Amino acid sequence: MYRYDQFDARIVAERVAQFRGQVARRLSGDILEDEFKPLRLQNGVYLQLHAYMLRIAIPYGQLNPVQLRRLAEVARDYDRGFGHFTTRQNIQFNWVALKDIPDVLEKLAEVEMHAIQTSGNCIRNTTTDHFAGAAQDELLDPRPWCEIIRQWSTFHPEFAFLPRKFKIAVTAAEHDRAAIRVHDVGLHIRQQDGITGFEVWVGGGQGRTPVIATLVNPFVPESQILDYLEAIMRVYNRYGRRDNKYKARIKILVTELGEAEYIRQVEEEFAAQRAHEKIDMPADEIARIHAYFAPPELAEKPAISQTLEAAKVSDPAFARWARINLHPHKVPGYASVTVSLKPIGIAPGDATDTQMELVADLAEKFGHGDIRVSHAQNLILPHVALDDLPEIYAALHAAGLSAANESRITDMIVCPGLDYCNLANARSIPVSLEVQKLFADPAYEEDIGRLHINVSGCINACGHHHVGHIGILGVDKKGEEFYQILLGGRADEKAALGTIVGPGLKAEQVPGAIHRVVEFYRAKRTSKDEKFIDTLERLGHQPFQEALYAAD
Amino acid sequence: MTSVRPKLKPETPKSVTAWETATGRTVWLKADGSWTEDITQLGVFTGEEAEERLAAAARQEGLVTDPYFMEVTADGQITGRETLRESLRAHYSEGGFDGAPREQETA
Numbered sequence: 001m002y003r004y005d006q007f008d009a010r011i012v013a014e015r016v017a018q019f020r021g022q023v024a025r026r027l028s029g030d031i032l033e034d035e036f037k038p039l040r041l042q043n044g045v046y047l048q049l050h051a052y053m054l055r056i057a058i059p060y061g062q063l064n065p066v067q068l069r070r071l072a073e074v075a076r077d078y079d080r081g082f083g084h085f086t087t088r089q090n091i092q093f094n095w096v097a098l099k100d101i102p103d104v105l106e107k108l109a110e111v112e113m114h115a116i117q118t119s120g121n122c123i124r125n126t127t128t129d130h131f132a133g134a135a136q137d138e139l140l141d142p143r144p145w146c147e148i149i150r151q152w153s154t155f156h157p158e159f160a161f162l163p164r165k166f167k168i169a170v171t172a173a174e175h176d177r178a179a180i181r182v183h184d185v186g187l188h189i190r191q192q193d194g195i196t197g198f199e200v201w202v203g204g205g206q207g208r209t210p211v212i213a214t215l216v217n218p219f220v221p222e223s224q225i226l227d228y229l230e231a232i233m234r235v236y237n238r239y240g241r242r243d244n245k246y247k248a249r250i251k252i253l254v255t256e257l258g259e260a261e262y263i264r265q266v267e268e269e270f271a272a273q274r275a276h277e278k279i280d281m282p283a284d285e286i287a288r289i290h291a292y293f294a295p296p297e298l299a300e301k302p303a304i305s306q307t308l309e310a311a312k313v314s315d316p317a318f319a320r321w322a323r324i325n326l327h328p329h330k331v332p333g334y335a336s337v338t339v340s341l342k343p344i345g346i347a348p349g350d351a352t353d354t355q356m357e358l359v360a361d362l363a364e365k366f367g368h369g370d371i372r373v374s375h376a377q378n379l380i381l382p383h384v385a386l387d388d389l390p391e392i393y394a395a396l397h398a399a400g401l402s403a404a405n406e407s408r409i410t411d412m413i414v415c416p417g418l419d420y421c422n423l424a425n426a427r428s429i430p431v432s433l434e435v436q437k438l439f440a441d442p443a444y445e446e447d448i449g450r451l452h453i454n455v456s457g458c459i460n461a462c463g464h465h466h467v468g469h470i471g472i473l474g475v476d477k478k479g480e481e482f483y484q485i486l487l488g489g490r491a492d493e494k495a496a497l498g499t500i501v502g503p504g505l506k507a508e509q510v511p512g513a514i515h516r517v518v519e520f521y522r523a524k525r526t527s528k529d530e531k532f533i534d535t536l537e538r539l540g541h542q543p544f545q546e547a548l549y550a551a552d
Numbered sequence: 553m554t555s556v557r558p559k560l561k562p563e564t565p566k567s568v569t570a571w572e573t574a575t576g577r578t579v580w581l582k583a584d585g586s587w588t589e590d591i592t593q594l595g596v597f598t599g600e601e602a603e604e605r606l607a608a609a610a611r612q613e614g615l616v617t618d619p620y621f622m623e624v625t626a627d628g629q630i631t632g633r634e635t636l637r638e639s640l641r642a643h644y645s646e647g648g649f650d651g652a653p654r655e656q657e658t659a
Binding site: 026027028029032033047048049050051052095096097098099418419427478479480481 | 573
């Protein structure tokens, strides 16, 4: 894991001191909200529906136990005892008082954390595969490149005031778990003739105008990737619209220019950059960053764990959890564990202070001190010996964290919605919990198989409803909440946008409608191996749409 | 700062609500000009008085942030287009979330 050097530590400390002064002036009335707002947003502080919200950066979703314990402390001492993990692999606290935030940021700085780049029109937290460095199916560990991009983008003077926010995601696995094609820039690490490089996708995004990204370059060598990113950013910074925030994202620029013209401009800028001020990364610097992400020393173990197999036989609930919440590790005898933050009846993505401390303890004891946050709002222990899984499960179960639902129907991505958010039109948490209840039987849920439901409380799509196999979008009709259902979205390497199937439903109609769609799928799938999204793509939307509205 | 706020007619009963600047907590303006976190104590205003109260609130920048009109009935109950949003603000100000994540309550 990357560790701060003296420059990082100083930058963050100075930033905290600067913000402390800004908060003091705001509280004394010396600066007004209109003046303060851009300052607080640069430090991750929003004013939400009924409180300030502090969003803290978790670069590419990686934490160590000390950091997670510090987040637990913040939850306990400055919030209401819990935090909410986000789709950008960050965490947000919903009840922090402004007067306390400088102290919170100081405590975070002590453990190499901050809230920089979590808001505003800058390059936001670069996200990646939550199994990075552990996944059996990855080409290389993408985290070093996320860190290089972080260092390049943080306080980059040219890109501090972009037309709109800018999101980059990186993956190195064929199965895209980082949703790179719905990002402003998506990078897929490839190798050609022994050289590492990037497949570059630009102009994806969700929100009110969802777009799947365009492939702008199939291979940019790693030494040139920062130049290429600079070219992408420059074209955007120069021509991205600033007159209308709803048309300001890079996806609109790419669409308006057309793919060919956009690519021509990027390539022209890239060529100019290479000719005059190229920023080729020295190989030793690339190696230095990679060294921070050296894999843990994992003792050699047999691929099959007798301890694990015996526990599976004696405890069916554990066996189900082991079937569903483990991901293959590149080293035999190990697995990556998903700690689901989606138990039935709890706001998706929330974790209490004590739950965070437990996960920190487990990571320290069993997981080589490594914790990840997934964009699906779960926590991950990426490097766990199979022999240790029964003990880990028992501890998680005692803490209410043993839901066996990774990538299943109750493992929903859900935005905070109108319960918290100032922009939302409808609540997303209660409707998702009502849907969850219908699928609370673990055997039934396992039978359904992989199915992603994503829920947003407004068109801004923080709950990624466009790329859920089933998307739920809350809308406001004359002061009443309605929910539009989308079908057919996916965020993986076959990325597709869901389509709205018909009129909006009242909240109480949504669970039944989802249930009918799921039952239709179960009746029509060719076998249990055919996933929901595959059946949907095979049969088309029409019969699913008919099932959805069948009883209403 | 918020989603679009509906314009209210002068004769429509209204209260003034805002965020306490230091904490972000939801507050309402009382009839005596002070601020309360107890919605049952909010003042109800109409016409020119309401406009004057809002203007005065906007001058208390260090104390409260972004005051705005909230539609209420004559006896101070939340009503109108933003009923759900304002009910949620009131609900959570009462400690609707009192700590650990748990089943969500409706307003």
